[in-house]
Amino acid sequence: MSVFLSVFLCFTAAIISSAWADFDVIGEQPLSKIAIHKTVLALSDSASIGAYPSLLGSKAEDTQWVTVNLVSPDPSVDDWVGVFSPAKLNSSTCPPVDDPKGRNKPYICSAPIKYKYANHSNSNYSKTGKTTLKFKLINQRADFSFALFSGGLSSPKLVAISNSISFANPKAPFYPRLAQGKTWDEMTVTWTSGYDISEATPFVQWGITGDRKTLSPARTLTFYQNDMWLSCKNCWLA
Ligand SMILES: *[C@@H]1O[C@H](CO)[C@@H](O)[C@H](O)[C@H]1NC(C)=O
Ligand SMILES: *[C@@H]1O[C@H](CO)[C@@H](O)[C@H](O)[C@H]1NC(C)=O
Ligand SMILES: *[C@@H]1O[C@H](CO)[C@@H](O)[C@H](O)[C@H]1NC(C)=O
Numbered sequence: 001m002s003v004f005l006s007v008f009l010c011f012t013a014a015i016i017s018s019a020w021a022d023f024d025v026i027g028e029q030p031l032s033k034i035a036i037h038k039t040v041l042a043l044s045d046s047a048s049i050g051a052y053p054s055l056l057g058s059k060a061e062d063t064q065w066v067t068v069n070l071v072s073p074d075p076s077v078d079d080w081v082g083v084f085s086p087a088k089l090n091s092s093t094c095p096p097v098d099d100p101k102g103r104n105k106p107y108i109c110s111a112p113i114k115y116k117y118a119n120h121s122n123s124n125y126s127k128t129g130k131t132t133l134k135f136k137l138i139n140q141r142a143d144f145s146f147a148l149f150s151g152g153l154s155s156p157k158l159v160a161i162s163n164s165i166s167f168a169n170p171k172a173p174f175y176p177r178l179a180q181g182k183t184w185d186e187m188t189v190t191w192t193s194g195y196d197i198s199e200a201t202p203f204v205q206w207g208i209t210g211d212r213k214t215l216s217p218a219r220t221l222t223f224y225q226n227d228m229w230l231s232c233k234n235c236w237l238a
Pocket of ligand 3: 123
């Protein structure tokens, strides 16, 4: 049996990650309520947000729960915490636009991949300004940071940014998929990895248990962040 292979090298795009958020009602994406491009800076020295553990997947897990501790000097019921990946979220990561002076440049050009209201696990947060939230993260190839916002989802004010945390091996191959090939004696194995073709040679070792194994080279298809960005440029401006 011949094996037909392909590999998808997937470079992290913030846009891709929105695929793991849940949909509320058909057609309404909860993340779409966040007017992230309107974010204004309101960083406060007495506010803090910290996430741990800082190293995820140390036992080769591809998902892990993360604990986020919050302290806000000025808590409110509509404070929320957004998860960002890649972790770096200021405007230095914005793609170049036709606006040389950067007048209309938003402070944050990425978008949170998940969020929770700060009062999610403790309704006393709006009085005490202290709480702990838990987030389940998947290895999606980039590091993560958490940001505390006030002002609700519609006029976010960035109050504090956490340390960044990451998976031990952000490039590890995951999610093997098996499918029938194009002909009756072909089988397709697909997986997703963060390795560039210049860093690692993808192949599959296969055969009957106990028998000699055959190595089959794999074909790759690479997507870059810009591939996503261009096709979805106006998605969040609506
Ligand atoms: C938590 O915050 C949300 C959003 O502001 C609010 O609708 C909800 O009533 C709050 N819950 C409690 C228990 O304060
Ligand atoms: C963005 O953050 C980096 C440090 O992470 C800093 O050097 C840079 O000046 C910041 N850029 C803006 C526009 O705030
Ligand atoms: C919230 O505050 C009330 C009254 O102070 C207290 O009884 C309760 O245990 C607190 N809840 C949490 C989750 O800390």
